[in-house]
Amino acid sequence: DGGITQSPKYLFRKEGQNVTLSCEQNLNHDAMYWYRQDPGQGLRLIYYSQIVNDFQKGDIAEGYSVSREKKESFPLTVTSAQKNPTAFYLCASRTGGSPLHFGNGTRLTVT
């Protein structure tokens, strides 16, 4: 079955360390997205990519970086510049006007 895989499910890091969250899809979707969600809050767009080797900043890109070297993969790096990195991170993809397909998310805790 096609889908989106985010790994790991839980991630713990020390403050000051960069950390990379994985997102892989086998749906052959062109567009991919990263969202951040804080407890009880909505989804805020970090970065998005419509085609390989191209991506755009979302509403809260500061302290994050991404790459899109392959259609299937859209990793997100949370850098030490991100002031409050502890959150739930969701990756999604879509094709055309279809609904978003989401991964199961990664819960990042930075102490």
Added chain:
Amino acid sequence: AQKITQTQPGMFVQEKEAVTLDCTYDTSDPSYGLFWYKQPSSGEMIFLIYQGSYDQQNATEGRYSLNFQKARKSANLVISASQLGDSAMYFCAPNPHAGKSTFGDGTTLTVKP
């Protein structure tokens, strides 16, 4: 700028009753679509239903339906015969604009037994 608004941070409904969750889209584009997603406490995001602005009928999917008011640019989600498993956060999201896909703030629905 396009803005999606969900005005109800939290809603309560009695089991087996119907409930309506609001969503309004501020856009000057006459052609648009609105998606609804459900997020249970596990965190997964589940697509529920979609309405296009030129659709002739209000969308329905099982116990979910949309009350689409074109003049107000709103697509309110109606859940009929609420079940305990409907307790979740519900998000409204428009079709991507220039590739950007954003969400409303969401509504937390609690179904009471």
